[in-house]
Amino acid sequence: MDACCSPVCCEPLSEADALEMATRLKALADPTRLRLFSLVASQEQQCACDLTEPLHVSQPTVSHHLKVLTDAGLLNREQRGKWAYFSVSAEALEDLARFLDPAELVSQA
C-alpha cells in the first residue's frame, strides 16, 4: 500500500488511480465501519472480541467489516492464539489524508 498518486486537487485523476483511491475511501464510507475503525484507532490495539458489543451488530457483520478494512490496508491484523488483534495502519491513513489535502487547491470555498 503506497501513496498511489498526487493529491486530488493537483490534476485530473486517471481511471486507475480513481478506482484505487475510491476503494480505500469506500472502506471508510460506511457508518458502522467508520465507528469500528475509530474504536480500533482509539486503542493501541483491539481484540475483535471486544468490538461486537459496542456496535450493536452481529459477530459475522463485525468480522466482515474488519476484513474490508484490512483488505483496504487501513487495519493490520495479528493472530494470537484464538484471538485476532487489529491496529490502525498509520501509513495508510496518512496517505488518505495527504490525498485529500487541499493545500494546492487554486479555487476557494
Added chain:
Amino acid sequence: MDACCSPVCCEPLSEADALEMATRLKALADPTRLRLFSLVASQEQQCACDLTEPLHVSQPTVSHHLKVLTDAGLLNREQRGKWAYFSVSAEALEDLARFLDPAELVSQA
C-alpha cells in the same frame, strides 16, 4: 458544513457523527465521482458542459454525481445564464483531511 467532530483516531465516534462523516466520505468513494471531483479541483472553476466528455458517461449521470458532491458540501454550484459552474469547497475538503489526520494516533503500522 462544519468540522463535525474530532479526528477519527482520537476517540470512538458516536453513531450520529459516524453517519455524517460516512456520508461525506461516501460522496468521494466512487471512481467516477472522484474523477469528476478532481476535474473540478484542477481548475478555478468548471462548467458542467465540459465535464461529460472526459468521463465517458452520460450527461444525466454527470448531473447526478455533481448533485451528490454538492449536497455533501464538497462542491459549490453557481448558475450563470444557462450554464452551471462548480468549484471545490476548500473548507469541506480540509475538514475531511483533518478528520483523517493520524497525528494523534497511538498505535503504529
Added chain:
DNA sequence: TAGTCGTATCGACAGATGTCTATATAAAGG
C-alpha cells in the same frame, strides 16, 4: 413566440452492499 441549448429530473434496471442466521474452522482446555 419558437426554437435551441444546457442542465436537471424521472423511471427503470442491473449489480453492489450491509445485514442476518447457520455453519465451518481453528485453537485451547478438560
Added chain:
DNA sequence: CCTTTATATAGACATCTGTCGATACGACTA
C-alpha cells in the same frame, strides 16, 4: 478426543446505488 470459545465463511435477502434513455425545465436567441 470432545467441548468450548473466537473468528471466518456461506448463503440469503432487502436495500442502496450507478447508470441509462426519455423528458421536463429554464434561459438565451433568431
